[in-house]
Amino acid sequence: MASSGFSPAAPPVFNGEGYHIWVVKMKTYLQAFDLWEVVNSDVEPEPLRANPTVAQIRQHADERTKRHKAMSCIQNSVSDVIFTRIMACESLKQAWDKLKEEFQGTERTKQQQLLNLRRDFENLKMKVEEIVKQYSDRIMAVVNSIRLLGD
Structure with missing residues (x-):
């Protein structure tokens, strides 16, 4: 994120009501941290090739870290009751889709x-x-x- 002095508030907390509003707020929140694009992607970053450069190593680490950051954001933006429904999800997309299916239908x-x-x-x-x-x-x-x- 650019150093513009912008510091977004904590993620909106979803407690089971107002799903459609939470989705809009959560999407904007994830976009603020450049994490939205990993939500709909269920593809793991490709493994590093032999003899990678330092830049390639950093980029690969950043891509893997983004997935964990986005998952953390989603897990921390739901109440404990909702969290128990997604805690077994292995991927970020799986967790997002489970919430969507359950609360949007x-x-x-x-x-x-x-x-x-x-x-x-x-x-x-x-x-x-x-x-x-x-x-x-x-x-x-x-x-x-x-x-x-x-x-």
């Missing part, structure tokens, strides 16, 4: 949630006692929920 579940949210959006009407700001907030809550599901 299958693709079919996600599509059903999107359909329900779109229906809610289409049926939104301003209530008589409601001010424009409150109505706008309700609209944005539904829109943001749709966005969090990736649509």
